[in-house]
Amino acid sequence: MDMASFGADEWIEAAYRRFNEDGLAAVRVEAVARDLGASKGSFYWHFADRAELVAAVMAKWEQIETDFVIDLVERAGTPEERLAVLYDVIVDRMRQRGGERTLYVTAAGEGVDAVVGRVTERRVAYVAALLEAAGFDADEARRRGATVVAAVIGFQQLAAGGWRAGPRVETGELTASILRMSLTPAGR
Amino acid sequence: MDMASFGADEWIEAAYRRFNEDGLAAVRVEAVARDLGASKGSFYWHFADRAELVAAVMAKWEQIETDFVIDLVERAGTPEERLAVLYDVIVDRMRQRGGERTLYVTAAGEGVDAVVGRVTERRVAYVAALLEAAGFDADEARRRGATVVAAVIGFQQLAAGGWRAGPRVETGELTASILRMSLTPAGR
DNA sequence: CTCTTTCCATACGGTGGCGTATGGAAGACT
DNA sequence: AGTCTTCCATACGCCACCGTATGGAAAGAG
Structure with missing residues (x-):
């Protein structure tokens, strides 16, 4: 040794x-x-x-990301406050998490789509739970949860391609925008 | 010859x-x-x-996608009707457009991020214009337009990773959901 | 009919990745 | 001290991809 x-x-x-x-x-x-x-x-x-x-x-990654979600779950506060925390988390980690950008596309080829699918599911479930606590019924909360997660990942993708939000709209605002939208009830 | x-x-x-x-x-x-x-x-x-x-x-791709957006612009109808058309278009092309899945990540490495950025911008601008016509102010419309485009791309990414929406929620519903959310005004 | 230009196939060299073979150094065991 | 196990480095074979070199066929020009 x-x-x-x-x-x-x-x-x-x-x-x-x-x-x-x-x-x-x-x-x-x-x-x-x-x-x-x-x-x-x-x-x-x-x-x-x-x-x-x-x-x-990928096992290590799953562990870290799962612990992260668990930490988020265990925090106190109203759904709105928790979504605000989620906003900070997303914006904060957006820069460093460069590896995840390519993960969804390479997952199948590397044979790790099961892990990626599980982590995605936990994230969606977390946001959905928040939205359900905020008053949405389960199905609508799940749809919106998936949408929030998808939008965040989509922003990363668009930024990775040559697109910039532009002078009038900042990237951080986009994350804020989707979270706000997710909390706005549909009915009139 | x-x-x-x-x-x-x-x-x-x-x-x-x-x-x-x-x-x-x-x-x-x-x-x-x-x-x-x-x-x-x-x-x-x-x-x-x-x-x-x-x-x-990529030049050919830009041409095709740009023409596509122009076709969309030239259609008549209320913003809501046009968003419904957009829904059909998205769901319809989601399956065949497999190549675009990887495009955003590979764009920089292949030196084609300028083209990708332009096409993305046109799509965002199109949806933003629809939403502005539906009554949102320019900045909010742009944020929401970007969010819609990002969410659609994000759904593709999530699906490419192992994730499935689940038995209670269909994939098509997710697209419908984000379009509905994009049209719901924020205020109460 | 010959010569030139146009177009293309085969063969080669170079790079970068994965996995293997082989030998060897350094501790552990007796 | 000698041997055995553990751990590791160097060197190699293999494959896929890019780009180049070279020779040659087919068609047009004269």
Whole structure:
């Protein structure tokens, strides 16, 4: 046991950092090895193949994101206050979560769509629960919850493509706007 | 001039088909050549490199999508009726437009973010114009227009990841829901 | 009929990714 | 001390993709 040796955890950690920066496509065996100052020989001693590393990274990601939602659930406050907190969270994490931008598209090809689907479902369920607490019936709350999540991800996509909201409208306002819309009852 | 020869247009057409199926990543020189029954030698006579083909494909895409929006603009009807038409259009094209799913993420890397940004802007502007005609002020209409476009793209992303709306909520309802929400004024 | 231009196929070199083979260093065990 | 297990580096083979080099067929010009 060398003290400077690389356990599987170090590999997963380094790979997770790469995922967080540039998505699953960036978690390449040689690249992660370079980050770690290790070599492929080490990697293939700890892992069967790249897919195993990717699966571990996604497991870590699921854990982190699930804990995050649980934290959100356990907060107190009215639904409106909680949506305000959600706004801060979204805007705050929008910048750093670069890896998630590409995740939805690559998920199927990497065989991790089950994990992604579960995390998505938890997010949708969380927002839906908030909206249900705010007075919407279950089905409408779920539709709106899905819409909020979709819109946030869509904003990321539009920004990743060349689009900018423009001088009159800031990006943060868009998130605020969808949250406001989600709370406005339909009827007249 | 052989009658069975391949002009640049044939290459662009075949490449566009690939883009439409599986995104820009699928427009590979050898693959398109195989589709056409041609070889790389032919390709590199008509094009300087792959980027030139990709640019041509995106130009074609921009043309098609822009014409589409113009068609939409020229239709008559109340804003509500026009949004209903937009709904049909979105749901109808959601299935076939597989290539656009990956476009926003790959745009920067392929150097086509300018085109993508322009098309996005036209779509946002179209929906914003509808909403402004429905009584919203310009800024609010723009925010909501962007939200509608983002939500639709977000739904595609969520579906591409493993997520399904669930047994109680259909995918089509989500599109209907965001359009309805976009038309509901904020005040009480 | 010959020569030139146009168009294209085959073959090659280069890069970057994954996974494997092999040897070796360093501790653990006896 | 000698051996065995653990961990890792270097080197290799393989494949997919891009772009280039080269030779050649087919059609038009004269």
